[in-house]
Amino acid sequence: MNNRRLIIPPVSLPVLLIIVxxxxxxFVLFSGVVIAAFAKLGIPPEVAYALFFFALVGSFINIPIAEETSYEPVLRVREVRFFGIPYPVPSFELAERRVIIAINVGGAIVPLSVALYEMLRMVYLxxxxLLFNTILAVLIAALFSHAVxxxxxxxxxxxxxxxxxxMAILLGWLLGGSNPTAVAYISGTLGVxxxxxxxxxxxxxxLGAPMVSIGGAGTFDGIFLAGIIAVLLV
Structure with missing residues (x-):
């Protein structure tokens, strides 16, 4: 009898402690960077911490918002017999494919809510x-994001x-006026x-994927990071 065993060497305690x-x-560095970016936008620290928490937890939550259907040609091979001899005959058929489109809470809804809050504050003040410049910056950033x-x-x-x-940093400098950080964040977030x-x-x-999530990478998604990086570097 063969008594082979797959032996996986255990991770030593010092290595495990180093990994942790x-x-x-x-985690602490990333959270500090995000909270610092929210602080530059004039968001109170307690609200910034709450937003980061919701973004982190919401990274695991995708909310379905639509379902799209497409039809793709599929090659199938059927067997045809001629005088008892089988012959493979290829044929094309249209196969239905359904794609669920979802929106991620942490990667899309949280940054979108911050951007809308900043725009509403411009209206309130x-x-x-500045609001007109912000909308113009969003339009330019959206066209640029679509191109790349x-x-x-x-x-x-x-x-x-x-x-x-x-691009968001450049737009913040050119169109931001008295508040380049807000213009950079909004154009970076909404532009993407x-x-x-x-x-x-x-x-x-x-695209052939069963589900596509807007902001699906959570706090590491382009929608979330574009605004954060722009604010920190503006």
């Missing part, structure tokens, strides 16, 4: 010129990570959401 310490250090975004079959919409924040996701809505159903 590195994870905690990265009577900063209509690429549909990836089986995955979703992909785009370079640092290009949208750099509108340009990369909403403007590619018709392409999503043809």
């Amino acid at each position: 310490a590195l994870f905690l250090a990265v 009577g900063q209509f010129a 975004a690429r549909p990836v079959r089986g995955l979703g919409i992909a785009m370079p990570m640092f290009l949208p924040p750099l 959401l509108i340009g990369a996701d909403l403007m590619n809505w018709n392409r999503i159903k043809n």
Whole structure:
């Protein structure tokens, strides 16, 4: 009898402690960066901590908002007999494919709520010129994001990570006036959401993925990070 056993060497306690310490250090650093970005937007610390908590927990929550149906040609082979001899005959049929489109709470809803809050505050303070510049910045950022975004079959919409924040920083400097951080955050967040996701809505159903989530990477998604990076660097 063969008594082979698969032996996996255990991780020693010092190595395990180092892994845990590195994870905690990265978590603390990342949370500090996000909260610092919210603070630059004028959000109180307690609200900033709550937003980060909701973004972190909400990264695991996807809310279905639509279902798209597409039809794709599928090659099938059927057998035909001629004088008792089988012959394979290829044929094309249209197969129905359904794609569920969802929105991620942490990666899309939380940054979207912050952007809308900043715009409503401009209205409350009577900063209509700044609001107009912000809308113009969002339009430019959306067109830019749409230009650099690429549909990836089986995955979703992909785009370079640092290009949208750099555009948002530039727009914050050019159109931000007295509040460049708010313009940078809003244009970075809404620019990616509108340009990369909403403007590619018709392409999503043809990507071959059973579900596509807007902001699906959570706090590491382009929608979330574009605004955070832009605010920190503006």
